[in-house]
Amino acid sequence: MQTDWSVVLTFLPQLIAGAKITVQITVIGLLGGLILGTVAGLMRAYGGRVLNAVAFAYVELIRGTPIVVQVMFLYFAMPVLTGLRVDPMSAAVLAIIVNAGAYIAEIVRGAFLSISKGLSEAGLALGLPQWKVLVYILGPLAFRRLIPPLGNQFIVSLKDTSLFIVIGVGELTRTGQEIMAANFRAVEIWTAVAIIYLVLTGTMSVALRMIEKRMRIL
């Protein structure tokens, strides 16, 4: 078997462009997912019966279906149902928001509920309203406990973007596939793609580990 690693250099600009799209989908998707997940998680932990049920249904729906099906639904079925066309990029971002949001909701709920009830009572007993107890006492404590599982979810979501090959978004995996189809350099191209993913997830891991180190878990 002959390998020719120079093809990697030739196609590097294309691969990097693909990686940029991967990062874009991941970053925007996770920012949205964090907001959605925090709201849904707090609804699960502190909402009344109705809010809790709504958030529970959302989480179960998303966790119970594959992300490929979710993005296919957003890209192909939603336009039929609503008449609104979405481009592949928006569908991809939306899929990460909705998908990561569900998992983050469970992480947020768990982090808040793991804090002893006594702390919340101590805050309430001072005469604070519930929302201030959440913001000033439980929030900062929960945040520290959130970081490790959130880091995990971030890495999963980054890798999940490769599945969006099915709707033709020009992210990293899709780019690799296209180059491959033209020159059949499977070993070189997929090795390069894998390494780029490793660099991306590795950067995330290191960043999270640094944040974790600077914060004591209480």
Add this chain to the structure above:
Amino acid sequence: MSIIEFRKTSKHFGDLKVLDEVDLDIDVGEVVVLIGPSGSGKSTLLRCINGLEQISGGDLVMDGISVRAGKKQLRLIRQEAGMVFQQFNLFPQMTALENVAFGPRKVRGASAAEARKQALALLEKVGLRDKAGHYPAELSGGQQQRVAIARALAVRPKVMLFDEPTSALDPELKQEVLTVMRQLAQEGMTMVVVTHEMAFAKQVGTRLIFMEHGKISVDGNPRDVIENPPSERLKDFLQHVE
């Protein structure tokens, strides 16, 4: 003048009747010591006063406000009734100083400088001024509980509620907390204290209440009641505690 008034107050947890039509008036300046067997409803009685437990029947008026009057009124009640817990419950992400300054800042709306000054004075009062910058995890149980007392006092309550404040402490650490409480009583603070420290009850208490099955079964002067228990069950109970 009464500051806490139980009016046929009842509390159920599902089918379990934990407070059974309790009638009780507590006057300004009283130091009421609550004793009774486990499960008799002491903690529940205390927690109904500041609305940590919602009453199920009758009424309960604290400083002229009914605990049933609504959320906003309940917050006013809580500002007037400080609480000290068996497990201290200090905020672990804050230093001793920040714990004590927290109430004035976030509840009373004091400025940072003002809250800090007050907090330092209170830490001084409980003998922990030198621990101001320490986190709860760096303090002994007795020190944590004294910070917790300072934290509750910082909101300037009219009443202090203590739920077994020394039960989680080693014997040698109990005294430092009891000393602070004794001092507070001498300053005229109205206090309701669940405790099994009978020496404290005798020395500091102005009134002793023995609870059984959600009812007040004995209510009298601590010294008299302890020396001549009016019921067999209280006599038994005291023998167990000693």
